[in-house]
Amino acid sequence: xxxxxxxxxxxxxxxxxxxxxxxxxxxxxxxxxxxxxxxxxxxxxxxxxxxxxxxxxxxxxxxxxxxxxxxxxxxxxxxxxxxxxxxxxxxxxxxxxxxxxxxxxxxxxxxxxxxxxxxxxxxxxxxxxxxxxxxxxxxxxxxxxxxxxxxxxxxxxxxxxxxxxxxxxxxxxxxxxxxxxxxxxxxxxxxxxxxxxxxxxxxxxxxxxxxxxxxxxxxxxxxxxxxxxxxxxxxxxxxxxxxxxxxxxxxxxxxxxxxxxxxxxxxxxxxxxxxxxxxxxxxxxxxxxxxxxxxxxxxxxxxxxxxxxxxxxxxxxxxxxxxxxxxxxxxxxxxxxxxxxxxxxxxxxxxxxxxxxxxxxxxxxxxxxxxxxxxxxxxxxxxxxxxxxxxxxxxxxxxxxxxxxxxxxxxxxxxxxxxxxxxxxxxx
Numbered sequence: 363x364x365x366x367x368x369x370x371x372x373x374x375x376x377x378x379x380x381x382x383x384x385x386x387x388x389x390x391x392x393x394x395x396x397x398x399x400x401x402x403x404x405x406x407x408x409x410x411x412x413x414x415x416x417x418x419x420x421x422x423x424x425x426x427x428x429x430x431x432x433x434x435x436x437x438x439x440x441x442x443x444x445x446x447x448x449x450x451x452x453x454x455x456x457x458x459x460x461x462x463x464x465x466x467x468x469x470x471x472x473x474x475x476x477x478x479x480x481x482x483x484x485x486x487x488x489x490x491x492x493x494x495x496x497x498x499x500x501x502x503x504x505x506x507x508x509x510x511x512x513x514x515x516x517x518x519x520x521x522x523x524x525x526x527x528x529x530x531x532x533x534x535x536x537x538x539x540x541x542x543x544x545x546x547x548x549x550x551x552x553x554x555x556x557x558x559x560x561x562x563x564x565x566x567x568x569x570x571x572x573x574x575x576x577x578x579x580x581x582x583x584x585x586x587x588x589x590x591x592x593x594x595x596x597x598x599x600x601x602x603x604x605x606x607x608x609x610x611x612x613x614x615x616x617x618x619x620x621x622x623x624x625x626x627x628x629x630x631x632x633x634x635x636x637x638x639x640x641x642x643x644x645x646x647x648x649x650x651x652x653x654x655x656x657x658x659x660x661x662x663x664x665x666x667x668x669x670x671x672x673x674x675x676x677x678x679x680x681x682x683x684x685x686x687x688x689x690x691x692x693x694x695x696x697x698x699x700x701x702x703x704x705x706x707x708x709x710x711x712x713x714x715x716x717x718x719x720x721x722x723x724x725x726x727x728x729x730x731x732x733x734x735x736x737x738x739x740x741x742x743x744x745x746x747x748x749x750x751x752x753x754x755x756x757x758x759x760x761x762x763x764x765x766x767x768x769x770x771x772x773x774x775x776x777x778x779x780x781x782x783x784x785x786x787x788x789x790x
Contacts (some may be wrong), residue, residue, distance in 0.1 A: 366786050369636055370713040370734055373629045373675075374770075378717050380628035381551055381620035381779040383410040387484075390549050390619045391418045394425050397478030400544070401432030401447050402468045402537070404563055405486030406454070406492045406718045407551055408436040410776035412447040420445065421493050432482070433471060435464030435492045437720075439727020440619065440774045454725050456509050457494035462502055465495040465532050472541030481544040483537065487553025487718060487778030489563025490523055491622040495531040500595050505529060508588050515584040516683030519554060523564045527603050528577040529595055533564035535604025535611070542610045543611050551620040551777045553718075555646035555678055560614050568616050570603035622646070622779040626677040629782055633673035638786065640673055641665070645780070647678030650706040651692040652754060654680055655699035658785060662710055665787045674785040684723070688758020690725065691722020693781055694731030697768075699733045700785070702750035705743060709788040711736035715770045718778035723760075730760060731782075740767040 403412045412434035419425040432447040437454040452461035454663035475481045496505040512522045527534035538546055546567055554561040559568045580598050595601055604610055622645040630640050665672045680692040704710050715732030723729030753762040763769045
């Protein structure tokens with residue numbers, strides 16, 4: 363059988379390239395204001411977005427460098443060289459002290475912005491973890507503990523962010539409140555299903571439709587052990603997020619510059635050009651990774667039984683309810699579940715990867731982006747006596763695919779539009 367791995371990787375790379383800051387940012391940047399351009403960026407693409415903004419203003423518009431300043435807080439390993447905008451590398455998915463520092467400095471810069479200044483806020487996925495500013499009465503360690511509990515619970519990202527927004531002094535519109543004297547323009551790369559502005563980096567510059575009551579309900583639904591200080595904070599009306607009509611939003615503008623659907627469309631085009639009929643499952647899939655894999659495996663087996671040559675593609679952000687003590691992420695768990703279900707099926711291959719280059723993991727830039735499977739994977743499973751179900755039971759997909767040699771390693775991509783999954787069915 364023809365090796366499909368180069369094609370799988372080309373499909374994934376097309377999705378990433380369609381959302382890179384160098385491609386999508388410049389066309390959306392504003393003219394030079396009367397005063398300064400103060401750039402505040404957060405997320406996995408923050409440093410790359412800041413560097414692209416510098417090129418636009420300093421090289422393209424010849425802005426006096428003294429009028430450009432700011433801070434980009436990004437994930438460890440995702441920094442790039444910049445000239446005027448300082449870069450801080452911080453923890454993700456669990457926040458660290460560097461993120462605390464980045465958020466405090468960003469709030470201070472926003473508060474210093476004047477009426478003639480442009481506060482340029484550049485957001486990408488990961489901003490919720492990178493900007494950490496606990497509300498009064500909640501310690502940094504307690505906020506970290508809540509984040510860990512949420513990540514292990516299997517809650518979808520929207521619910522995770524609902525809780526985080528109500529324990530923060532920067533999320534849920536509060537950055538806009540801090541910088542409301544200035545014109546605030548937010549340009550965002552979406553990493554959330556249905557591109558909800560209030561969910562991207564937990565919506566620091568937009569109204570928040572969720573409430574403290576919603577946050578309390580999520581804590582109760584998942585039985586989270588959050589501690590007394592957090593419970594008190596979620597009962598305190600002072601911690602309600604900013605709602606529509608708040609004066610903080612009088613001079614704000616929000617624009618999406620990259621969406622998961624555009625990246626999925628770019629991936630689909632590569633598969634179509636390679637001669638595959640397309641089954642497009644959409645860019646907003648959510649759910650437990652192994653359950654979604656079971657649905658997709660059924661589609662693949664049905665197509666194969668009919669002798670069809672198809673590519674099954676999807677985006678979105680899956681979740682994993684962690685019950686074991688292994689390593690991995692939603693994309694690796696999805697691929698492992700596929701491997702268990704398709705292990706005796708020829709002429710099938712698949713890739714599942716996070717477009718930011720890191721799928722779960724411990725926050726290292728060297729974490730795998732996901733995994734690939736094909737006939738070679740199935741043969742290696744058999745020769746090594748690997749039982750995919752045992753690895754699934756321990757949430758240990760990374761160890762499984764390290765043994766088979768199937769981990770997808772891309773390094774930081776400097777963008778984030780959620781996951782790309784593709785199954786190639788090459789007929790019978």
